[in-house]
Amino acid sequence: MLQIGIVGGTGYTGVELIRLLVTHPDVEIKVITSRAEAGKPVAELFPNLRGACDLVFSEPDIKKLSSCDLVFFATPNGTAMKMVPELLAEGVKVIDLAADFRIKDVDVWQQWYGMEHSCADMLAEAVYGMPEINRADIAKARLVANPGCYPTAVTLGFLPLIEAGLVDEASLIADAKSGVSGAGRGASVANLLCEVTESFKAYAVNGHRHLPEIIQNLSTIVNKQVGLTFVPHLVPMVRGIEATLYARLTDKSQNLQSLFQARYEHEIFVDVLPEGVVPETRSVKGSNLCRMSVFQPQGGDVVVVSSVIDNLVKGAAGQAVHNMNIMCSLTENAGLTLTALLP
Amino acid sequence: MLQIGIVGGTGYTGVELIRLLVTHPDVEIKVITSRAEAGKPVAELFPNLRGACDLVFSEPDIKKLSSCDLVFFATPNGTAMKMVPELLAEGVKVIDLAADFRIKDVDVWQQWYGMEHSCADMLAEAVYGMPEINRADIAKARLVANPGCYPTAVTLGFLPLIEAGLVDEASLIADAKSGVSGAGRGASVANLLCEVTESFKAYAVNGHRHLPEIIQNLSTIVNKQVGLTFVPHLVPMVRGIEATLYARLTDKSQNLQSLFQARYEHEIFVDVLPEGVVPETRSVKGSNLCRMSVFQPQGGDVVVVSSVIDNLVKGAAGQAVHNMNIMCSLTENAGLTLTALLP
């Protein structure tokens, strides 16, 4: 059994990671840290875990974490970078679910995240943990940067088109919508039920932190800078992201349905729906799947992709477990054979 | 007091129209018809109207409707066109909240609505009831086609840009999201709470009936055929539409904020928000306002507009009352001075 540590298990990503790991056949959670909740049973904070997890939150302790085989960081941005060097030095593998190691260009990172990076020298080594792009590198990695939720849904949706060179990469549009759990578990007026239920809005229209991450992903694939307009929206629900993607077809000779099916034929966590069927976020709630469809309305030159994930699973904890499985040579879908809860 | 008739008052558009008219200072509802519910008190179907409306649904009866000054049709598509000629002949003014008279080209209409039009000769006379575009014609009209909900949010959002000729009209994109009340009050599995709550999806990606209506609106303004990709989505809430609009700027010399403010300065039901503020659908819930914002992310050449309405008010019953006020020379905002319910 792999010994696992979790740093910062008090947010929604944390509780989801614990939910997945407690039923994973090959791992054992050894320590879950939280400065704020140290001493409190995990199941007292998260009543769904009563009977499934009897750990108690503890103060973060490098020594204790060093005895683990792999440590997940489910912390705010800027925390992992302070502890990662020491853990790696001790031979521990690390998966950061925050953004510390996602952006290769440290200047871009510092601009969007508004802080100085404390171990920029590790950015080159860190592997961006999207298995559908980087499986081989993940398998060899010591340090994996787990992708953001929007970047997961958007990148996977554009991927077949971009790789095949069928669209104008200079004018991509991603209109993305997320449930409220993406905003985290912090106390705030903005995310009270009474503020967000029965309402819908765009936000961060002038620039969201996931924009440079998506641009980096897509630009790396085509080996030139792509142009992307990305507008996120808040949906009055808990879980789920839907991204509707628009691109101008520069080559209309391909069968898009076949293209998408072929690209993801061997990907166990990407499901291309039959032609004409639209994905619903509820079809992936609690599961690690990304489901998507591709359309060419009225046979015109605009291609539309709709891509859905559960932001807490495929967009965070599930993808992290998938990365762990690959890094540690476990079965890829171990602990991830989850059927979405419907209704 | 104007005498008002409502044909088909059993849907969500109907109950909203009644809610608005019972407090309107200048009108009196004389008759509300429903074949299915004839004989039942209106307030028995809609418990919010107990004490506010003591009418009983009656069988549709041209004679009784002819004694009204103005008749609203809150019926399914294809109903109004069968009764309108007779009512107009009797000197009754008509506002149709369905789609029968919205599309000028009868072939286009018949193709999208899947039925034959029974009075195509009246399409030329019918005035498209969007006051911000057609106020003068509405004032003189006998027959007004009340706009669809999506077309209202999308047309008003694109309007300043299109009129000013600042964008490439050939590649417009409208990513629109609607609450479930837009789907109506018919019994259906698809709109059960358990099917739509806590989920989000696109629908009708290959073509929605509101597409030709929006294209007609925008094309009329620029006097040439526009190109539009329109993707509607279903939001797990009751009321509200948000449309996020994307266009390529062909002229970046204009101050977009000023342009929008100037265009709507004298429109009582369009509210351009201060720069950087994003509209929420809840800010118009129950009110007749369209609120919107315009953005130019990272100073690039894509302009983004976010436009919100309450689909049942500005997108249906409220705009219909606005049209009535104009047609009957009443104060424009009579009966429409509603403040949105928040929270």
Add this chain to the structure above:
Amino acid sequence: MLQIGIVGGTGYTGVELIRLLVTHPDVEIKVITSRAEAGKPVAELFPNLRGACDLVFSEPDIKKLSSCDLVFFATPNGTAMKMVPELLAEGVKVIDLAADFRIKDVDVWQQWYGMEHSCADMLAEAVYGMPEINRADIAKARLVANPGCYPTAVTLGFLPLIEAGLVDEASLIADAKSGVSGAGRGASVANLLCEVTESFKAYAVNGHRHLPEIIQNLSTIVNKQVGLTFVPHLVPMVRGIEATLYARLTDKSQNLQSLFQARYEHEIFVDVLPEGVVPETRSVKGSNLCRMSVFQPQGGDVVVVSSVIDNLVKGAAGQAVHNMNIMCSLTENAGLTLTALLP
């Protein structure tokens, strides 16, 4: 026009009070205070009020408030009691929407509210502002304690039974359910959408602050101490309270339907539904009505009452405006002729 002041207008009770007062024909809001938001336009905090209220939050200032005819306190418990004596001395009428003056017994108050009362000598003068019980006293009052939300729904539901002496007052049960807006607009993890939506729970089972208030109301009517078990619950919605009340009939000779209808025949804001019809909270959303039904399941000796209100209107701001109307000799329903929003 009456000049109105509002102290503490940044909560849900505050915004609802403003929504009601801006359309009230006989009053003008002169000042809205908030220490935390002083200097910010009210409509910036509450976007639904854009165009309806152009006031700016100001620091609380006794002098400015003293120039008003009537001041509402929409503040946390313990604030009004510090400013009320001075305002009354200046001839200003006061309605406190918090709990400072609701409980006659200062010891009971101090026990449940956990603080010392700073003007206990005014408790005798303060009139409990439930018009259906205290109309005459309210008309003469300088200081009105606006009832709590649960006490409004529960008291009105038990009232006809208690007054008529038909039930065992020693074993009353009130199982009450409230939307989340009752918990206020403060930043908290507990009321995040992700914590409360799609869930239901009881809370404060061992004792809620509204328990002594309800007991006081009912005991005053029967002139002896009643016995009440009161369990509140949290419903995943914004507005609305439903109280299901249970009592043992000691006299089964009366027609309960007739009793309830007779008791509330002349009350404009209490609506007894036809026999067998169950009230829904949505039927009063945004309106000042309490709707209720009475049942005697299987003709047994348990009477069941279901009573619904909008906690922010009849349970707070609307009842406060009703009290103002009575105190200031205005038409009782002025500003309160609101039809509930449905759907």
Add this chain to the structure above:
Amino acid sequence: MLQIGIVGGTGYTGVELIRLLVTHPDVEIKVITSRAEAGKPVAELFPNLRGACDLVFSEPDIKKLSSCDLVFFATPNGTAMKMVPELLAEGVKVIDLAADFRIKDVDVWQQWYGMEHSCADMLAEAVYGMPEINRADIAKARLVANPGCYPTAVTLGFLPLIEAGLVDEASLIADAKSGVSGAGRGASVANLLCEVTESFKAYAVNGHRHLPEIIQNLSTIVNKQVGLTFVPHLVPMVRGIEATLYARLTDKSQNLQSLFQARYEHEIFVDVLPEGVVPETRSVKGSNLCRMSVFQPQGGDVVVVSSVIDNLVKGAAGQAVHNMNIMCSLTENAGLTLTALLP
């Protein structure tokens, strides 16, 4: 591997049963029937099952069902009773998730369900499938009547008190609240999102079909007729039942917390919470647990129990799988080690 048949898999109980069985280690679903959907892939109706279940709905066929070891009926009331005799004759075990075999007194059943019972002679043999009461009989049963959702939550909550003889059984009160999935997946106006979201109401106050079932359960335990007032309510959410139970203590000498803990110490699917902690329905969403708490407010003579389940799992499909495990000598929690999804 046990061969399993499901009759009527198109409702919410059906899809949940399939979700549980596809990951059950000891069973294989062989056939899922539906007259209405015959020929359609199951995963087309329930998109969450894509990749997890590749069966196609088939016409009900006794011969095919007879080749199964055990058949679940997830049909409307009145269907199972027509097919059960033949299946039992063929040596197939049966679990009926509907109500056909729950009530021992056929007259009571016929009165509440409004139809004639076609195999009343089997009522005596049928075992009421609540393992916490009937484990030994279930183990030997050929035919199990799976309990109703409300009866599960209410019976388990009253059980320790009733068995210990601590309360007045003549005046029990159960105020129960259910999510909308309890109403099923049939097309209906009443359960549209727009009709039930953001609202709360009681229903069936004068009598609900689960009343005689609960009374039978409790009366059997105490061996005399109990008196129960049962009022169900509809909560604007998908899954979950909370039952708040009230009883008058006739013996106050017992420690209620200890009593409850002792009663359920060895029950794997009943979780008595620590003193003072209130259960939330979300803590059991998707899991087979019943969590509960017991209170004695202000030390008075009323005991209050709050009991929560997921109506589709412990209240239906999960309890059915539990019964199957017992009937077929499988590990009791096989296929049921589910952690609730939170948030």
